[in-house]
Amino acid sequence: QVQLQESGPGLVKPSGTLSLTCAVSSGSITSGYWWTWVRQPPGEGLEWIGEISQSGNTNYNPSLKSRVAMSVDKSKNQFSLNLSSMTAADTAVYYCAASTYYSLHFWGQGTLVTVSS
């Protein structure tokens, strides 16, 4: 089964840009899944950020669309998230996941990102 691991900074300054990477192992990034990002503010529920296919097609949450960019790097078997103009409201655990059959079958362990100066 697919294994996912997020990496990136745990602290981002206000107005800065978050860059996270999700490494895919025990499977290929070209295996047909849609590669997804979900976040969860401390003590709150889940929020879908967006998804990207192996060919680079994207769907983003309309509420975040103006600040989000996702990409796939087939040579490194990984995909990435950029989220710009960060504020304290973006403080959350960020998860990467693999979706198929319109559901998220595999998840990374998550990484806490704090927005603070």
Add this chain to the structure above:
Amino acid sequence: EIVLTQSPGTLSLSPGERATLSCRAVQSVSSTYLAWYQQKPGQAPRLLIYGASNRATGIPDRFSGSGSGTDFTLTISRLEPEDFAVYYCQQYGTSPPEFSFGGGTKVEIK
């Protein structure tokens, strides 16, 4: 975006009891696009049910999903100690393509 409302917010039960969790959509959702997740503290969510009633790989058969249209249910037939957690429903919308989650139901030990 299709809004999903989960009820109750908290369910207090004892091990061995039956748990019934509800997920209601403001408009009709295809069963194909409805999923359920379990999340324990400090852990990532885990897929339990997809397509409204299909158990994900490795999920015990005490977990079952049902429903159609705007009303969906997750049932845990007999609660085990490891089942006390938060449960989320999720739907996938096609116009535009997007996931949305319910607010969650916490199943706690009574």
